[in-house]
Amino acid sequence: xxxxxxxxxxxxxxxxxxxxxxxxxxxxxxxxxxxxxxxxxxxxxxxxxxxxxxxxxxxxxxxxxxxxxxxxxxxxxxxxxxxxxxxxxxxxxxxxxxxxxxxxxxxxxxxxxxxxxxxxxxxxxxxxxxxxxxxxxxxxxxxxxxxxxxxxxxxxxxxxxxxxxxxxxxxxxxxxxxxxxxxxxxxxxxxxxxxxxxxxxxxxxxxxxxxxxxxxxxxxxxxxxxxxxxxxxxxxxxxxxxxxxxxxxxxxxxxxxxxxxxxxxxxxxxxxxxxxxxxxxxxxxxxxxxxxxxxxxxxxxxx
Numbered sequence: 615x616x617x618x619x620x621x622x623x624x625x626x627x628x629x630x631x632x633x634x635x636x637x638x639x640x641x642x643x644x645x646x647x648x649x650x651x652x653x654x655x656x657x658x659x660x661x662x663x664x665x666x667x668x669x670x671x672x673x674x675x676x677x678x679x680x681x682x683x684x685x686x687x688x689x690x691x692x693x694x695x696x697x698x699x700x701x702x703x704x705x706x707x708x709x710x711x712x713x714x715x716x717x718x719x720x721x722x723x724x725x726x727x728x729x730x731x732x733x734x735x736x737x738x739x740x741x742x743x744x745x746x747x748x749x750x751x752x753x754x755x756x757x758x759x760x761x762x763x764x765x766x767x768x769x770x771x772x773x774x775x776x777x778x779x780x781x782x783x784x785x786x787x788x789x790x791x792x793x794x795x796x797x798x799x800x801x802x803x804x805x806x807x808x809x810x811x812x813x814x815x816x817x818x819x820x821x822x823x824x825x826x827x828x829x830x831x832x833x834x835x836x837x838x839x840x841x842x843x844x845x846x847x848x849x850x851x852x853x854x855x856x857x858x859x860x861x862x863x864x865x866x867x868x869x870x871x872x873x874x875x876x877x878x879x880x881x882x883x884x885x886x887x888x889x890x891x892x893x894x895x896x897x898x899x900x901x902x903x904x905x906x907x908x909x910x911x912x913x914x915x916x917x
Contacts, residue, residue, distance in 0.1 A: 616739045616895075618702040620644045622731030627722055629714025632688055632801070633676060635819035638710035640692070642730055645703040647737035650860055651696055653679065653686050657709045665693060665706075667858040667881045675816055677855055677874050687712040690854030690874070691801075695723035697857035698792035701732070702739060718800035718824040720850055724793050738895040744865035746890045748883060757876045759884060762866035769849040770870045775804075777833050781845030787853060796853070798839050799846035802826035805834065852877055859885065864894070 626641040645652065651665035663669055663681040671680030676688040692713055696704060716722040749758030768784040785791055803817070803825050811817045822835040826843065840846055852869055855877035869876065884890055 617734040618647050618737045618739050619700050619732050620646070620649075620703040620735060621701065621727065622733045623729075625726045625730040627714065627716070627726050629716045629722075630819040630824075631710065631712030632715035632718075632819050632824065633816045634687070634710070634712045636710045636712060638708055638712060638714050640713060640726075641707040642726060643705040643707060644733065645705045647703060647735040649703040649705070651693065651701070651704055651706065651857065653689070653706045653708060655684055655686065655709075655711075656707045658684060660707075664860075665689065665857060666860045667878065667885060670858065670878055670882075674874075675811070677851075677858075677878070685711050688715065689713060690851050691715075691720045692723050692854075693857035694792070694850050694854035695720040695727060695797065697853055697862070698787055698796075699724070699727050699732075699789045700739075700862065701727065702862070703735065715801070715819060715824045718802075718826070719847070720792075720797040724797045740861055741864050741894050741896070742859055742861045742884075742891050743894045743896075744863070744884070744891050748880070748887070748890055749868075750879070750883070752876060754870075755872050755876055756868075756870040757872045757880050758868045759880060759890075760866045760868070763864060765863045766866040767849055767852055768866070768868045769845060769852055769872075771845045771848050772871060773844070775828060776831055777828055778844050781842040783842065783845045783849045785849075792850075792853070796846050796850045799843045799850055800824075800826050800839070801847055802828065802844055805829045848873075856881060861893075865891075 621642055621644050624641060624643050626639060628639040630637055653663045655661045661684050663679050663686055669679045669681050671678040677690040678685060678687040679689060744759055744761050747760045765787045767787060770782045772780040805827055827834045855874055858881050
């Protein structure tokens with residue numbers, strides 16, 4: 615039976631928040647079994663906010679958590695790394711309201727977890743195993759979750775932009791696959807939207823160093839790390855939002871032009887309907903040593 619995991623030793627990273635431009639330091643600490651992923655605002659007397667859908671605050675341009683009026687913003691890139699690496703229990707200390715954007719991907723958080731190491735705990739890992747499908751849509755945006763013996767995702771995006779085009783990412787998710795295929799994929803934005811976003815008080819810490827920027831025809835700050843980096847980053851965001859389930863998944867998720875709002879709606883609806891899933895401690899296929907990742911259209915990675 616698979617055991618729950620925590621990290622072996624503390625590790626930290628620091629940087630500037632994408633939306634607030636506020637400098638923050640994030641420190642990961644080991645946590646006992648059945649703790650889950652718990653954020654601590656060390657600037658507010660270690661106030662704790664569990665990374666769970668019940669604490670979801672808003673998902674307009676980032677996934678934010680709030681409890682008793684205390685906010686933590688832009689959590690999805692760290693949560694994606696923790697969830698994909700199978701870290702069940704960890705304290706995440708932060709000294710400001712927004713996690714650092716770093717280079718706009720999960721790469722630095724994967725490196726942080728490599729520094730921290732892992733430690734098995736004497737408690738079985740409990741999975742959410744989906745037994746009946748759930749699907750819904752919002753206009754041309756669709757998302758569904760289906761029974762599977764492993765954690766799989768498929769993410770389709772199409773922004774109607776000449777530099778992007780339709781992109782379709784499909785893979786079984788484990789630490790190796792996430793690290794190789796998704797972790798380095800960066801967030802992105804369109805130049806035409808920047809003034810409006812800044813007027814809303816957003817992306818004050820955004821720069822060409824932490825996001826891919828596109829004008830009407832091209833990428834302004836290439837080269838891309840992957841030809842389909844945009845689709846890969848949306849898949850990364852999807853995994854980060856699924857972490858708000860609070861348990862590892864045995865299911866296949868298909869997202870078609872979805873975003874944070876549909877991702878988190880899926881989490882809410884799934885947890886509300888106990889006929890859709892069961893709890894299990896059985897070892898899923900994705901926890902084996904077999905590398906099962908697949909990208910629908912394999913491409914080379916730029917240096």
